[in-house]
């Protein structure tokens with residue numbers, strides 16, 4: 001199966017080559033495919049903040065490469081490069097607040113620095129850590145795709161109608177995807193009748209990115225307004241809602257793209273199963289519950305304008321871009337360490353004590 005999954009992978013959004021970070025600009029997809037190159041930490045932080053790169057795992061991977069670039073700049077400057085590098089850690093940490101993968105990746109890079117021996121090649125050590133963060137995310141995706149597809153196979157007859165929110169595909173990760181990875185694997189096994197993709201207002205990750213990824217692979221997809229989800233659950237035989245996550249707390253609460261919470265409430269009402277797919281780098285055991293998760297608020301113009309063109313009345317907009325789904329609305333969390341059904345604090349702790357499955 002792993003080979004079939006790898007062969008199905010078409011899109012990638014992050015490349016590390018010629019000692020620079022290259023990102024597929026997700027602000028202009030699908031109308032334009034533009035790659036941009038980055039050479040220092042402030043530029044990478046800007047790319048994260050401005051959503052050139054987005055999606056929790058992808059943000060973490062970009063930040064890890066950002067530290068490699070920053071170290072190169074600081075070493076060339078001379079002086080106390082290690083102290084100067086702390087400013088780069090900070091600028092990257094300040095780029096977006098909700099997805100914990102960003103902080104997880106920065107911590108892994110800092111740990112690597114702390115473990116350097118006097119004769120180590122600093123840049124080679126940091127580069128190899130960043131590459132390993134990137135590759136292990138891709139590996140985690142492949143494991144999760146198989147586990148999630150297995151759940152779909154076990155729980156209902158085939159083929160099925162699935163609904164997803166935001167973009168959790170190759171664009172949002174080191175490759176293949178989390179929730180979209182499960183959907184891809186299910187499609188390869190003939191289990192997917194149709195995918196309903198929420199457009200995901202206001203940034204339109206669903207209409208611009210998810211629909212593009214799925215259509216590019218010939219997976220039957222219909223785009224729907226976010227507000228159509230309840231009606232579709234009632235009338236289109238949807239069996240699963242499958243989403244990703246930006247941060248999962250120790251009790252199993254899940255922060256994900258704004259609108260996920262209302263999907264979970266609606267899914268429960270309609271008896272539709274609710275699956276969250278995320279690598280363990282998205283699990284934050286330091287936070288007790290979703291109440292503690294910082295929720296990013298983005299500028300109102302994202303809601304008031306389309307392509308820079310104002311269409312809304314002259315009012316203030318409120319634009320929280322994530323919400324928290326309580327654990328008791330979630331049927332299953334799928335990670336590369338295994339699955340947790342009906343998550344709670346004890347089950348999350350047991351999961352985190354396991355090692356990866358593959």
Ligand SMILES: CSC[C@@H](O)[C@@H](O)C(=O)COP(=O)(O)O
Nearest residue numbers: 054055056166168172244245257
């Ligand atoms: C595998 S991506 C999981 C989440 O990061 C995704 O669902 C999401 O909410 C992305 O938000 P974004 O604001 O586009 O970075």
